[in-house]
Amino acid sequence: MLSLRLLELINGHREANGLAPLVPSEALSTAAERHSDDMATYNFFSHNSEASSHYPTGSAYYDRTTLEGYPADAHTSENIAWFNTPEETFETWLQSEVHNGYMLDPDFTSIGVGQVGSYWTVDFGSVSAP
DSSP states (O other), X not given: OHHHHHHHHHHHHHHHTTOOOOEEOHHHHXXXXXXXXXXXXXXXXXXXXXXXXXXXXXXXXXXXXHHTTOOTTSOEEEEXXXXXXXXXXXHHHHTOHHHHHHHTOTTOOEEEEEEETTEEEEEEESSOOO
């Protein structure tokens, strides 16, 4: 599964930098998968939902994660990409100070990975559940 491979790459990167691995969250995973689905279905590439089968138009990542049951007061962030493989996605994020910073943020403990076609979404969170 491609999304599992991306999770492995991110957690390997964290471990190589002395950080604990991220634990998959059902709420973050659903938000990430649905955002990737919306980007693929409605042909957009943005952190905000320009059109959606799942969320109100204009929803940001923190809106989507909260709507899926992730705590509203949690520290969250999101990486998105438009590549064919998990390796391309990960390598591009490594080269970006902001995206790499999210992957290595020590406050994050949970993750959700979504992939539909070439659209990738990763939602990070600071709460281990839900």
